[in-house]
Amino acid sequence: MRFLFLGDMVGRSGRTAVYDKLPGLISDWKLDFVVVNGENSAGGFGITEEIFQRTLEAGADAVTTGNHVWDQREALAFATRHDRFIRPANYPKGTPGNGSGLFEAKNGARVLVTNIMGRVFMSPDLDDPFACADDILSACPLGEQADAVIVDFHAEATSEKQCFAHYLDGRASLVVGTHTHVPTADHQILVGGTAYQSDAGMCGDYDSSLGMEKEEPINRFVSKVPRGRFEAAQGPATLAGLAVEISDRTGLAEKIAPVRIGPRLTGAVPDFW
Numbered sequence: 001m002r003f004l005f006l007g008d009m010v011g012r013s014g015r016t017a018v019y020d021k022l023p024g025l026i027s028d029w030k031l032d033f034v035v036v037n038g039e040n041s042a043g044g045f046g047i048t049e050e051i052f053q054r055t056l057e058a059g060a061d062a063v064t065t066g067n068h069v070w071d072q073r074e075a076l077a078f079a080t081r082h083d084r085f086i087r088p089a090n091y092p093k094g095t096p097g098n099g100s101g102l103f104e105a106k107n108g109a110r111v112l113v114t115n116i117m118g119r120v121f122m123s124p125d126l127d128d129p130f131a132c133a134d135d136i137l138s139a140c141p142l143g144e145q146a147d148a149v150i151v152d153f154h155a156e157a158t159s160e161k162q163c164f165a166h167y168l169d170g171r172a173s174l175v176v177g178t179h180t181h182v183p184t185a186d187h188q189i190l191v192g193g194t195a196y197q198s199d200a201g202m203c204g205d206y207d208s209s210l211g212m213e214k215e216e217p218i219n220r221f222v223s224k225v226p227r228g229r230f231e232a233a234q235g236p237a238t239l240a241g242l243a244v245e246i247s248d249r250t251g252l253a254e255k256i257a258p259v260r261i262g263p264r265l266t267g268a269v270p271d272f273w
Contacts, residue, residue, distance in 0.1 A: 001032045001109050001148055001248060002273060004259065005176050006241035007183065008066070009041040010204030010211030011232025015051055017239055018203050021261060022058045029243070029273040031059075033105040035113055035150055037178045039065040040202070044212060044232035046071030049078040052085055061103055062086055064115040066154035066179055067122060088117040088154060089136060090127035100136050102146065109147040109248065112140050118155025118164070118179075129153070130167055137171050142251045148173040149251065155179055158198050165196040173246045173253055176200050181210040183240045183258060183265070193252030201240030206264035208233035238262025243270040 004025065009015045018036060026034065036055055038047045046068050055063050064086045070076055079085050079097030089099025100114035114136050116129045133151065142149045149172040155161050156179060165175040170192030177184075183201030190196055204211035209218070212230045219227050239262055245255035257270035 001105055001107055001246040002030060003148070003150070003174070003244045003246055004029070004031050004034045004241060005150070005152075005174065005200055005244070006034070006036045006203055006239060006259075007200035008037045008039060008178055008181055008202045008204070008211075009055070010181065010202050011040070011044050011234070013232065013234050013237040014202060014204035014211065015041045015055070017237035017262065019054060019058045021239055022060070026059045029270070032107045032109065033103075033111050033148070034060050035062050035064060035152065036060040037065065037152060037154075037200070038063040039068045039154075040204075040211065040232075042072050044230065046075060048072050049074055052078070052082065056084060061105070061111070062101060062113045064113070064152040064154075064178070066115070066117060086113055086115045086152075088115050088126070090116055090129050090132040092127070100140075102140060105148070107248070110145065112136075112146040112149045113152075114150070115152045115154060118153060118157060118160045120155065120157035120160045122156050129164060133164070133168055137168070142171055142173065147248070147251050148246050151175045153177050161198050165190060165194060169194045170252070173251050174242070174244050176242055183260065187242060187256050187258050189253045189256055193250065195242070195244045195253035195256045197242050197258070200242050201260070203239045203241070204237050205233035205235035206238050206262075207235050236263045238264045240265070243273070245272060
C-alpha cells in the first residue's frame, strides 16, 4: 500500500498548498491512502467544516488534529457528523467526535487511523496515551481487523514520541509525530517493522515562527509585552510529510521517505514510487 502523511496545515497558505498539490501527488505516485493533519488550518488555530470538506475533496482519506481541535467552536458540532474527522482519542469520555476510524483504501485495504496526544509539556490531565493505544489496537489489531494502522501522535517531547513508537513497534504500520511544525531527520523503520518520524513538520510558510508571522513572536521574546495577536504567515508554503510503502501481506513498513515540496526547505520526495 502506498501511503502519504502530510503534517499540520497552517493557515491559508498551508491549506491552499495542500489543495493545489495533493491531487497531483495522488495521481503521480498512485497513492492508496492519505492522512492530513488539519488542526492549524483555520488561521493557525483549529479547523472549520468547510476546510475539512475541502481537504477531503483534495484527496485526503482522513483528517487528524491535536490540541487546537476545538479552537473553532463549530468543530464541536461537525465532529459528530464526520467519521473521517479524527480528534485525539485520549480526551475524556463524552468528548464529541471519534478518536479513531477504520477506512477502506483505494487498493481495498482496511486502514485504522487514530490520533493520540502526548502529555509531557502538553496536557498532563489527558488519559494515558500508552493505555489508550493499547485499547484501540486490541480492539482492531494489525493483521486481523486492520490491514494497516496509522497513528498520528500529537506531542511536544521527542522522548515521549520515541518511547511511544517503540512501545507500538510491530503493532502499527506508522507512528508519526505532529505538533512541533519542524520536520525531523530521523525517519526510519523500527526493528519490529513500524515506520517512524518524530515530527512530520508542517504544510505552511517556513519563513515564519512555526507558521506564524515572525514579528509578534519575536516581540514577545524581546519585550515580554504582547502587542498583537499571532497571525498565520501568508508566504508561499512548503509541504512537509512522510511517504511509506506498507506491505500488503504484513501491514508493516517496507520503505520510508520524507516529503518536502516548496520554496524554503531542501526538497525531498520518495525515490521508490
